[in-house]
Amino acid sequence: MAGRRSERGAALVEAAIVLPLVLLLTFGALEFGFALSDASGLRSSVRSGARIGAALSRQPTQLPSIVDAVNEGLKSISFANVTDLLVYTGDKNSVTQQVTDCTIVSFSCVDLNPSSRNHFDLTSAAAATLAANWQTNVVSSEDACVGTAWKLGVTVVADYPGVTKLASAPHKFTATMLIDLEPTISSSCRG
Numbered sequence: 001m002a003g004r005r006s007e008r009g010a011a012l013v014e015a016a017i018v019l020p021l022v023l024l025l026t027f028g029a030l031e032f033g034f035a036l037s038d039a040s041g042l043r044s045s046v047r048s049g050a051r052i053g054a055a056l057s058r059q060p061t062q063l064p065s066i067v068d069a070v071n072e073g074l075k076s077i078s079f080a081n082v083t084d085l086l087v088y089t090g091d092k093n094s095v096t097q098q099v100t101d102c103t104i105v106s107f108s109c110v111d112l113n114p115s116s117r118n119h120f121d122l123t124s125a126a127a128a129t130l131a132a133n134w135q136t137n138v139v140s141s142e143d144a145c146v147g148t149a150w151k152l153g154v155t156v157v158a159d160y161p162g163v164t165k166l167a168s169a170p171h172k173f174t175a176t177m178l179i180d181l182e183p184t185i186s187s188s189c190r191g
Helices: 002-055 062-074 125-139
Strands: 081-090 109-110 151-160 171-180
Touching: 002 062, 002 081, 002 151, 002 171, 062 081, 062 125, 062 151, 109 125
Parallel strands: none
Antiparallel strands: 081 109, 081 151, 151 171
16 A cells, blocks of 8 residues: 555656646747738738739839738738838838838838838828828839839738747747839830
């Protein structure tokens, strides 16, 4: 009888040692999966917006179409909170990397804040002003002629707070897509 009692005690001690490790690995795997899913959704929304924007170069519906495509892609985001949508365009020498702040660049850039959780809207006064400036400054000056290499960039920035709270601070996710504008035939093209 004394042998069985000591075996039960040993099993209880082993369980007390192993259980926290198993729980940590399980919740860590869940957290990683949720974060990977949200990061993938951000990348997908950025790709959609950039593709639409590249195809609609020099079109008045370019910026609203980009915003709509990004919003559609953001519907798959579960836990991340999107904080910024940046859309920018310029020649191949100026747009060479991701942009996370429109105030430090010398080319056309629009920085939108979400109107509600993970949704951007161009109907607010500030967003409408940005859209009008984009219309005036970009659509008329974008060089999408054959043989030129203007680029369009779309960046989405989001905070990922974590689900299981294993990490002490939220993580910042940034997804960027740089794409060449689709060539368009226009009377303003050279040659």
